[in-house]
Amino acid sequence: GLHPRHVQRLIQTRLPKRIQQLLSQISSVADEVGCSVYAVGGFVRDLLLHKKNLDVDIVVEGNAIDFARRFADQHACRVRAHEKFVTAVVIFDDGYKLDVASTRTEYYLEPGALPNVEEASIKLDLYRRDFTINTLALALNHDSYGELLDYFGAQRDLHDKAIRVLHNLSFVEDPTRMFRAVRFEQRLGFKLGMHTENLLRSAVEMDFVQRVGPLRLFNELTIILNEENPFPAISRLEELGLLACLCDQWRVDARVKESFRQAQKALHWHELLYTGSPVERWVVYFLCLSQPLSDDAMAAVCGKLSVPQRWQDILVGERCRVMKVFHRLERDQQKLAEYRPSEVSQRLKGIGDEMLLYAMARTHSDAVRLAVSQYLTQWRDVKPLLNGDDLIALGVDRGPRIGEVLALLRDARLDAEVSSRQDEVDFVRSCQMSC
Ligand code: CTP
Known part of the structure; x- marks a missing residue:
C-alpha cells in the first residue's frame, strides 16, 4: 500500500x-x-x-x-x-x-x-x-x-486493473451495479474479474435487471451514453446480455457501429463550435441505437426506461418527420448547392440540435452534411436589422403582417438580397407596394 x-x-x-x-x-x-x-x-x-x-x-x-x-x-x-x-x-x-x-x-x-x-x-x-x-x-x-x-x-x-465485487450478492442487492461495472471497465480500461463476470452473467440470466425501477435504468444508460465514446461500453453490454435487458431489439452490428462513429465525429465538431447550448449527447446515441426500431418499439423502450416526456416527444414523434425531411434533401442532393439558404433553412427550421446531429451522422451525402453544417453555424441565427417597430414606422399594418414581413426580410438577408439597413427599408417598401 x-x-x-x-x-x-x-x-x-x-x-x-x-x-x-x-x-x-x-x-x-x-x-x-x-x-x-x-x-x-x-x-x-x-x-x-x-x-x-x-x-x-x-x-x-x-x-x-x-x-x-x-x-x-x-x-x-x-x-x-x-x-x-x-x-x-x-x-x-x-x-x-x-x-x-x-x-x-x-x-x-x-x-x-x-x-x-x-x-x-x-x-x-x-x-x-x-x-x-x-x-x-x-x-x-x-x-x-x-x-x-x-x-x-x-x-x-x-x-x-480489475473490477471486482466485494461479495456474491452485490449484483442481486443492486442490479444497477452491472451497468456501473461495464462503465468502469470501459472508462478505466479495466477488466471484470472472472468471478465477478460469472456473478454478473448469472444475475443477467436470472433477469434481475427487471427489478430495477425505470428511472434508475434510464440514469445508468444515459451516464454511459454521455461518455466521450460510449461504443465500447454498449458493445460490452450487448456481449454480457445487458443491452437486451433494456430493449430486445437493440443490436450492435456494423451499421450501428458506423453510426456511433459518425455521431461521435458530429458531436465533436459541434462541441468545437461553441454555438448555443450544449447538446444532450445521450439523445444522439440513443437514436443511433434505435435505428432499426419502429415508432411503436421506440415508444415502448422510452416508456420502459421512463425517458422524460420532452425527449420522448422528440425520439418518438419527431424522428420520423425529420428522417423524411432528410430523405428529400438526399434525393435533391445534386441540386442542393443551388438551393437558396432560405430554402434549406425553411426545411430544417424547428429541428433540435440532437436530431440534426443524428441526421448528419446518418446521411451518406456530403452535400446534405454541408447544408446542415451551414444551417447550424451561419443561417439559423440570421435576423433582419429592422425590428417590428421599424416596420410599423414604415407603414406596415400591425398584426400578423409584421411577422410575415420580418420572415421575408430574414429570407432576403439569408439569400444575400439585402445587406445594409437601407436595403432592408427598400425591401419593405417593395413588399408594401406588391401587396
Ligand atoms: N455506489 C454503490 N452502488 C451503486 C452506486 C454507487 O456501491 N449503485 C457507491 C460506489 O462505491 C461509489 C459511491 O457509491 O464509489 C459513489 O457513487 P458515484 O458518485 O456514482 O460513483 P463514483 O465512483 O464517484 O463514480 P464517478 O467516477 O462516475 O463519479
Whole structure:
C-alpha cells in the first residue's frame, strides 16, 4: 500500500489548489469536532489512478449534518441536509458541491429497493460499496492525513486493473451495479474479474435487471451514453446480455457501429463550435441505437426506461418527420448547392440540435452534411436589422403582417438580397407596394 507521504505528494501535485485547500479546511473542522473524516469512493480511486476527478465525497464518523453545518459556519457556503439518510451537501458560492455522509451500512430489503440507513463504522460503510476499487478511504484528520484505509484489496485491484465485487450478492442487492461495472471497465480500461463476470452473467440470466425501477435504468444508460465514446461500453453490454435487458431489439452490428462513429465525429465538431447550448449527447446515441426500431418499439423502450416526456416527444414523434425531411434533401442532393439558404433553412427550421446531429451522422451525402453544417453555424441565427417597430414606422399594418414581413426580410438577408439597413427599408417598401 501507499505510504501517507506518497499520498500527500499526490494531493499536492495532482489536485488543483482549490481542492487542496478544501481538503485542509475539512481537516481542520474534523479535528475541531473531534471525529474522523475520510474522503472516499471515486475521488480517491481517481487520485491514485492520476485521473482528474474533482467530486469530493467525504464520510464522517459521526453526524454528517452537524459536520456540514459546522463547516458552513466557517466558510462561505450553504448546507442542504437530508435528515432521513443523515447526509448533507455543502454548497459553495461558486456552485461547487461537497457531499457529506455519515458512516453507515445499508441493507437492501429486496433487490432494487432503496437502502435502509444505520449507523456503523467506516469499515462497514466501505463494505456496502459496489466494487473493491471504490472502497478506499483517505484519512483527512491532521494526525492521520494521507493514510489510506484499504480493507478489501482496492490497491491490488487498481494495480491489476480489475473490477471486482466485494461479495456474491452485490449484483442481486443492486442490479444497477452491472451497468456501473461495464462503465468502469470501459472508462478505466479495466477488466471484470472472472468471478465477478460469472456473478454478473448469472444475475443477467436470472433477469434481475427487471427489478430495477425505470428511472434508475434510464440514469445508468444515459451516464454511459454521455461518455466521450460510449461504443465500447454498449458493445460490452450487448456481449454480457445487458443491452437486451433494456430493449430486445437493440443490436450492435456494423451499421450501428458506423453510426456511433459518425455521431461521435458530429458531436465533436459541434462541441468545437461553441454555438448555443450544449447538446444532450445521450439523445444522439440513443437514436443511433434505435435505428432499426419502429415508432411503436421506440415508444415502448422510452416508456420502459421512463425517458422524460420532452425527449420522448422528440425520439418518438419527431424522428420520423425529420428522417423524411432528410430523405428529400438526399434525393435533391445534386441540386442542393443551388438551393437558396432560405430554402434549406425553411426545411430544417424547428429541428433540435440532437436530431440534426443524428441526421448528419446518418446521411451518406456530403452535400446534405454541408447544408446542415451551414444551417447550424451561419443561417439559423440570421435576423433582419429592422425590428417590428421599424416596420410599423414604415407603414406596415400591425398584426400578423409584421411577422410575415420580418420572415421575408430574414429570407432576403439569408439569400444575400439585402445587406445594409437601407436595403432592408427598400425591401419593405417593395413588399408594401406588391401587396
Ligand atoms: N455506489 C454503490 N452502488 C451503486 C452506486 C454507487 O456501491 N449503485 C457507491 C460506489 O462505491 C461509489 C459511491 O457509491 O464509489 C459513489 O457513487 P458515484 O458518485 O456514482 O460513483 P463514483 O465512483 O464517484 O463514480 P464517478 O467516477 O462516475 O463519479
